[in-house]
Amino acid sequence: MFKHLLIATDGSAVAALAIRMAVDLAKTCGATLTAVHVIEPFHATTYGEMMLPTSEAVYLDNARMLAARYLLEVEQVAKEGDVPCTTVYEIGEPVHHVIESVANERGCDLIVVGSHGRRGLQRLLLGSETQKILLTTRLPVLVCHASHDAA
Helix, strand or coil: CCCEEEEECCCCHHHHHHHHHHHHHHHHHCCEEEEEEEECCCCCCEECCEECCCCHHHHHHHHHHHHHHHHHHHHHHHHHCCCCEEEEEEECCCHHHHHHHHHHHCCCCEEEEEECCCCHHHHHHHCCHHHHHHHHCCCCEEEEECCCCCC
16 A cells, blocks of 8 residues: 655645545555645746836745645644654745655655646636646546535
């Protein structure tokens, strides 16, 4: 069975469902857990010729604080489930490649992700990191879906 699971979190409600599923599965398998949050690199935002006044340092400080909060949630759920857990945040893009890279570097044998279940135009416009992971990784992927009420 699985020995080392990677759970990717973005702090959303559907990620919380995936976290619980990952912890439960890890406990059942006697596996360890690694949690990852990916911070996308800073991109300067401009309007016409005026740059909006957000600096990279402020962006990264805020993104790191959010990452710490999201990863603490995973640590707490894992601790409640008595599952060994390590956490990491990475800065990079595309997000799905960073997730797969962390899984490979850490020797994970299953990636657990949440899916908002977007369809149609919403999916086209917003994209789906989960879909991209499914299309590119060679590792098994467990997708946890939100109910349409929670998405």
